[in-house]
Amino acid sequence: MLGYPVQCWLDEPDFWQTHVHPDDRGWVMEYCLNASRDKRKYSFEYRMIAADGRTVWLQDIVTVETDEQGPAILRGIMVDITERKQAEAALRESEARFRSLFEEVPIAYQSLDMEGRYLDVNKGLCTLLGYAPDELLGQPFSNFWPPDMRECFPAGLDSFKRNGGATKHLRLRKKDGKEVVVILEGRVQRDSRGNFLRTHCILTDITEQKLIEEDLRRSEIFISSVLENLPNMIFVKDAKDLRFMRxxxxxxxxxxxxxxxxxxxxxxxxxxKEEADFFTAKDREVLRSGCLLDIPEEPIQTKGNGLRFLHTKKIPICSADGTPQYLLGISEDITDRKQAEEALRKSEEQLRKVLEEREQLSQDLHDNIIQTIYAIGMSLEECRYLFQEDHQEADKKLEHAVACLNRVISDVRIYIVWDKHEEISGQQFCAKLAELAVTMESAQGIHFSLDLAVEAAQRLTPQGAFHILHIVQEAMSNSLRHSKSRSGLVSLQMEGGRVRLEIRDDGVGFNLEEAAGLGHGLQNMTARALKLGAHLQIVSKPGSGVQILVELPLEDPHASASS
Structure with missing residues (x-):
C-alpha cells in the first residue's frame, strides 16, 4: 500500500510518525495521544507519504490494549481511501463549480418544497424579483403572485406535482410593486420510491417581449381599423399564387x-375568365417590375352591384431581400363619376346643339324674316302712292303683303323656343335656364353661375315655370343692356316650404327711386310675380350691382290655377 518493507516499520520506532504527511502530522499525533490516554477505540483519516513519494489517504482504525500500568499496545488497521478522497474532492469541486454557475448564470432559478415554499433561489431570481435570498427562502411562492391570481396557486401547484412538471405564463409582483411577466418551466424531483422531493424551475422574464407584443397588437388593431374604414377597396394577395389574403x-x-x-x-x-385574365396579367406585371402600377379604369363584374368601373393602383410588398411577398391593391369605384361625366358630356352635346340652333335661328331671322318684313315695308310704302293712281294694283299688293305677313307670323311661331303652354319637367326647366345663361355669356360675355335645386324646379306649376323663366330672361336682359357686369348668379332653392329665386349681378347698379316708371322691364317682372302670388323684391344702389328676390308660395296640387 505504501511500498515500504515491513522491517522498516519494525526496526524504526518513529517510522510511522515520520512518514505521516507533514500537514497532518501535528494534529494526528495529538489526536492519537489523547485517544490512547482515554483508552478508547478510535478511527480517523489522514495522509501518509508512500515510498514512491505519492500522498496516500488512509483510514486508521485503532484499538487500545491496556494493562495495570495503562495503555500497552495499539493495534490498528489501515485502509487505503485515496480513491474515495479523490472522488470526494472531485465532487466538492464539481459542486463548487455548479454553485458558482447556479449563482452567476443570468437565469432565474427556484426550488420549492411540497407546500410551495422556497427551498433554494439563485442570484438571477433575486435580481428578477428585487429581493435578497433570505427574504425569499421559506416564503410561499404565492406571496409573489398578484392578488387577483393567488387563489389559482393551490390548484396550479397540485397539477404541477401530479403531472411532474409544467410550462406556464405567470405574472409576478416585484418588491417595488411592479409586475413582471415570466415563462416558468419546471419539473418535479422524486426519490427512488417516487416520492416528491422538490421542484426545479427556471423563470424567463418576457415582460419586454410582452410589451412589444402588446404594442404590436395595438398597432395592428390601429392599422386594421384604418384599412377597414377607408372608403376605397383594399385587398392583399400572396405573391406566389395570387390568392386573396385580406x-x-x-x-x-x-x-x-x-x-x-x-x-x-x-x-x-x-x-x-376574361376579367380574371386581365387582373392576373396586371398582378404579374407589378410583381415582375417591382413598381407601382396605376390602372385608370378597369371593369369588374360584382356579385350584387353589377358591372362597376374601378381606378386601381397595385404595388408589390417585398421582404428585406427585395423578393415580392404580397401584392397590395387599392381600388376606387369610379362608376358614379363615370356616369356623371357621361351625363355631363351628353348635356354639353345638347347645349352645343342648342347654341348651333340658336345661331341658325339668328341667321334665319336675319336672312329670311327681317328681309321679308323689309320687303313688305317697301311694298306698303309703294301702296301709299298706288291708292291715288291704281286701286286694283294697290289691292293686289296689299293682299300680297298680308300673305307675306302671315307667313312671317308662322315662321316666328316655329322659331319660338318657350311656348307658355309647354309643360316642362324640373330637369328641363334647369336645362332651359342653362341655355339662357350660355346665350347671355355668348352674347356679351356675362357669366351667370347657376345654383339650381331640381326639387325646387319640380315643384313649379307650368304657369309658374313660364313666368319664372321670363322673369329670369328679363333680369338677364337688363343686366346685358344696362349693368356693365361681368358675372352674375341665378339660384333656385327650397326654403321654408317656399320656392326662392335669386338673380344678382356685379354691375353698376341703379337708384330705385329714379328708375321707377322708366321702361317696362321692371314693371313686367313685378306683374308676372303678382300673377303667381309671389313677392318680388329688387335691391340695388349705384355701384353695388342688382339683386332680385322672388319668393313663390307652393300651390296646392289639387287647386286650379288661372293663367
Whole structure:
C-alpha cells in the first residue's frame, strides 16, 4: 500500500510518525495521544507519504490494549481511501463549480418544497424579483403572485406535482410593486420510491417581449381599423399564387363577398375568365417590375352591384431581400363619376346643339324674316302712292303683303323656343335656364353661375315655370343692356316650404327711386310675380350691382290655377 518493507516499520520506532504527511502530522499525533490516554477505540483519516513519494489517504482504525500500568499496545488497521478522497474532492469541486454557475448564470432559478415554499433561489431570481435570498427562502411562492391570481396557486401547484412538471405564463409582483411577466418551466424531483422531493424551475422574464407584443397588437388593431374604414377597396394577395389574403369592408360591399369567402382563393374563383385574365396579367406585371402600377379604369363584374368601373393602383410588398411577398391593391369605384361625366358630356352635346340652333335661328331671322318684313315695308310704302293712281294694283299688293305677313307670323311661331303652354319637367326647366345663361355669356360675355335645386324646379306649376323663366330672361336682359357686369348668379332653392329665386349681378347698379316708371322691364317682372302670388323684391344702389328676390308660395296640387 505504501511500498515500504515491513522491517522498516519494525526496526524504526518513529517510522510511522515520520512518514505521516507533514500537514497532518501535528494534529494526528495529538489526536492519537489523547485517544490512547482515554483508552478508547478510535478511527480517523489522514495522509501518509508512500515510498514512491505519492500522498496516500488512509483510514486508521485503532484499538487500545491496556494493562495495570495503562495503555500497552495499539493495534490498528489501515485502509487505503485515496480513491474515495479523490472522488470526494472531485465532487466538492464539481459542486463548487455548479454553485458558482447556479449563482452567476443570468437565469432565474427556484426550488420549492411540497407546500410551495422556497427551498433554494439563485442570484438571477433575486435580481428578477428585487429581493435578497433570505427574504425569499421559506416564503410561499404565492406571496409573489398578484392578488387577483393567488387563489389559482393551490390548484396550479397540485397539477404541477401530479403531472411532474409544467410550462406556464405567470405574472409576478416585484418588491417595488411592479409586475413582471415570466415563462416558468419546471419539473418535479422524486426519490427512488417516487416520492416528491422538490421542484426545479427556471423563470424567463418576457415582460419586454410582452410589451412589444402588446404594442404590436395595438398597432395592428390601429392599422386594421384604418384599412377597414377607408372608403376605397383594399385587398392583399400572396405573391406566389395570387390568392386573396385580406379584403377590407369597402371591398366586401363593392364585390358582394365577405372576407372569409375570398380568403385563400384567386380571381378565377369569382370573376369571368376574361376579367380574371386581365387582373392576373396586371398582378404579374407589378410583381415582375417591382413598381407601382396605376390602372385608370378597369371593369369588374360584382356579385350584387353589377358591372362597376374601378381606378386601381397595385404595388408589390417585398421582404428585406427585395423578393415580392404580397401584392397590395387599392381600388376606387369610379362608376358614379363615370356616369356623371357621361351625363355631363351628353348635356354639353345638347347645349352645343342648342347654341348651333340658336345661331341658325339668328341667321334665319336675319336672312329670311327681317328681309321679308323689309320687303313688305317697301311694298306698303309703294301702296301709299298706288291708292291715288291704281286701286286694283294697290289691292293686289296689299293682299300680297298680308300673305307675306302671315307667313312671317308662322315662321316666328316655329322659331319660338318657350311656348307658355309647354309643360316642362324640373330637369328641363334647369336645362332651359342653362341655355339662357350660355346665350347671355355668348352674347356679351356675362357669366351667370347657376345654383339650381331640381326639387325646387319640380315643384313649379307650368304657369309658374313660364313666368319664372321670363322673369329670369328679363333680369338677364337688363343686366346685358344696362349693368356693365361681368358675372352674375341665378339660384333656385327650397326654403321654408317656399320656392326662392335669386338673380344678382356685379354691375353698376341703379337708384330705385329714379328708375321707377322708366321702361317696362321692371314693371313686367313685378306683374308676372303678382300673377303667381309671389313677392318680388329688387335691391340695388349705384355701384353695388342688382339683386332680385322672388319668393313663390307652393300651390296646392289639387287647386286650379288661372293663367
Amino acid at each position: 379584403l377590407n369592408k369597402a371591398g366586401e360591399e363593392l364585390l358582394g363577398y365577405r372576407h372569409h369567402e375570398l380568403f385563400g382563393k384567386n380571381d378565377y374563383d369569382f370573376f369571368p
